[in-house]
Structure formats: structure tokens, C-alpha cells
Amino acid sequence: QVQLVQSGASVKKPGSAVKVSCKASGGSFISYAINWVRQAPGQRLEWMGVIMPIFGAANYAPKFQGKVTITADKSTSTAYMDLSSLGSEDTAVYYCAAAAVAGTGGFDFWGQGTQVTVSS
Amino acid sequence: EIVLTQSPATLSLSPGERATLSCRASQSVRSSLAWYQQKPGQAPRLLIYDASKRAPGIPARFSGSGSGTDFTLTISRLEPEDFAVYFCQQRNNWLSITFGQGTRLDIK
Secondary structure (H helix, E strand, O other), X not given: OOEXXXXXXXXXXXXXXXXXXXXXXXXOHHHEEEEEEEEOOOOOOEEEEEEOOOOOOEEEOXXXXXXXXXXXXXXXXEEEEEEOOOOHHXXXXXXXXXXXXXXXXXXOEEOOOEEEEEOO | OOOEEEEOOEEEEOOOOOEEEEEEEOOOOOOOEEEEEEOOOOOOEEEEEOOOEEOOOOOOOEXXXXXXXXXXXXXXXXXXXXXXXXXXXXXXXOOXXXXXXXXXXXXX
């Protein structure tokens, strides 16, 4: 059973960037693909991208290409999501979610969510 | 991008009743569909994967069915803790994952 703990809420200015962390414990970090999903107020969940720490390469949803960078540090079992050029439309709760590489195919474990508010 | 449309938007039922939630895909996703439950202030929880397989620890009252474009989540007898929002998710192409807009299950 993997536990994912995310960094705390933040308020950012338009045009700035934010970095959210997701630390895994209780399982093998390299056995999971770490996904990032956001939930804006009143909107459906939006998949942003995924990284497989065992390989280190990330893949992104077309909408987020060039705007998000996902990385992972195997030594600390932590994944990161960098979001740049923030606008009000980026105000959302951001979740990391782990999908077992040889598992259900669904997002088995989720972080608690990180509120990012973009406001001048 | 595959669009998932859930119906109804809101479902009002009483404990003990049967709930039937629908998810329709804009094109075939084969059986690559999952269902999640989300309660206020919490992250989603995986209920069903591959359209009909229960995730570990999920009670037997939850079941999923369907393939291609039409899917159903059924809760056989509602418990008080089942009142929440339910989302479907497709991963037919693992680089293009999308979610439905959700069905809110309210206590009548």
C-alpha cells in the first residue's frame, strides 16, 4: 500500500510558476507510474501527464505540453510537477496519483491534493 | 480526445435502494474504463477498473459493466457512506486519459 503525501497549498501571482511535490512511502516507488491530475472548481478532473520513475521519462497531455514539467527523484521517492506561466485558469486542486505498472491500470493511490490559487 | 459523458448529473436515492450510473464514450474505449468515488475534501478512490473488476477492498455491492462506448456502475444497496460524486475515466490510449464530468449521488 503506497501513501502519497503532497506539498502544501500555495498562492501565486499570474505569470509565475509553481512546483508541487509528491512523496511516496510504504511501497516501491519504481513499481508505479505517477500521474498528475487537476480539479478546477466546477470542472471535471483533468489528466496532465505521467512519469515512470524507473525510466525517468515523462509524457504529457497535449493541452499541457510546454506548460508542465514532471520529474521524479528515485533517491527520495518523490515526484514533482512544475507548472509555468500561471493564469487564473490554473487555480485548482492538483493531485498526484499512482498507477501500479503491473496492476489494475487505474489510479490506485492518490495524494491528498494541493490547492494552487492564482491571484494578483 | 475521447469525451466521456455521464448521466444523470444528479441522482437522489434513499439508503437501501439500487443506484445505476451511466458513462458514455465518444468512441470505443474497449474495456479500458475505471470508476472512482470522491467525497467532499477527499481525493478520488478507485472502485472499478477494466470496466467490471473491483479494486482491492471495494465492497461487492459495487459492480461495473459495459464495453465499447456504454458503461454502467451499479450500487446494489446504498449504504449511507456511498453518497458521493462518481467519475468514470478512460485510458484507451494511456497518453490521453480523460474523465467524465461526474454524477452526484444525493440522499433523498
